[in-house]
Amino acid sequence: MKIIKIINEKYGQNNYLVTSGKDAILIDASANVTQVEENLKLSIPKPIIRAIFITHEHFDHIVELDNLVKKYKCPVFICEYGKSCLYNEKQNLSILDIPFKVKEKKLIKTFKDGAEFDIGDINIKCYHTPGHSMGSSCFVIGDSMFVGDTVFKTDIGRSDLFGGDKEVQKISLIRLNQDLAQGIKMFYSGHGANFDLENLKYNLEYLLGEDSGTEETNF
Numbered sequence: 001m002k003i004i005k006i007i008n009e010k011y012g013q014n015n016y017l018v019t020s021g022k023d024a025i026l027i028d029a030s031a032n033v034t035q036v037e038e039n040l041k042l043s044i045p046k047p048i049i050r051a052i053f054i055t056h057e058h059f060d061h062i063v064e065l066d067n068l069v070k071k072y073k074c075p076v077f078i079c080e081y082g083k084s085c086l087y088n089e090k091q092n093l094s095i096l097d098i099p100f101k102v103k104e105k106k107l108i109k110t111f112k113d114g115a116e117f118d119i120g121d122i123n124i125k126c127y128h129t130p131g132h133s134m135g136s137s138c139f140v141i142g143d144s145m146f147v148g149d150t151v152f153k154t155d156i157g158r159s160d161l162f163g164g165d166k167e168v169q170k171i172s173l174i175r176l177n178q179d180l181a182q183g184i185k186m187f188y189s190g191h192g193a194n195f196d197l198e199n200l201k202y203n204l205e206y207l208l209g210e211d212s213g214t215e216e217t218n219f
């Protein structure tokens with residue numbers, strides 16, 4: 001399995017292309033088709049995008065979603081609590097930048113906490129970790145976890161925007177720390193660098209007691 005980070009430079013948002021043989025999935029949708037194609041071509045034979053998984057409904061993670069779906073015609077999976085926000089520029093926060101609503105309807109699918117999918121060769125488990133937004137989720141593939149804006153290397157996601165909730169976030173982070181993160185070797189977040197389990201534990205134990213998650217550079 002290969003994990004390739006593709007950054008949307010405008011928003012500093014990390015998308016992850018996960019490939020296994022001829023199968024690929026994309027986590028988050030702010031990378032444009034050209035970027036995705038360039039990275040797919042690095043593997044021979046060129047893998048096919050089978051699905052897109054969205055860590056949460058904020059615009060900086062979905063800005064290229066319609067273009068990607070048009071190109072790859074694959075299903076898009078998002079938490080059941082985040083889906084409706086895709087179609088509302090206030091709820092996807094694009095009102096803070098360039099307002100848009102996602103147009104695609106048919107290929108947008110929802111998952112519930114604990115759902116598991118086999119996409120070709122790739123097994124992915126989905127966990128609902130709300131607090132940064134209503135639909136914030138983490139995905140586990142093998143011993144890697146994709147955490148979106150739930151947690152970063154040195155901070156946690158802000159909880160002061162639409163759908164955010166500090167108390168709910170605290171419950172999600174405790175669950176992550178005590179349960180979901182066990183056995184995970186590397187965490188891949190929506191912004192900034194990857195980090196390991198030791199880093200996550202240090203970060204969460206420190207931050208859960210602090211007034212954190214108010215960094216205003218990320219949505």
Ligand SMILES: [Zn+2]
Pocket residue numbers: 056058132133149218219
């Ligand atoms: Zn966000």
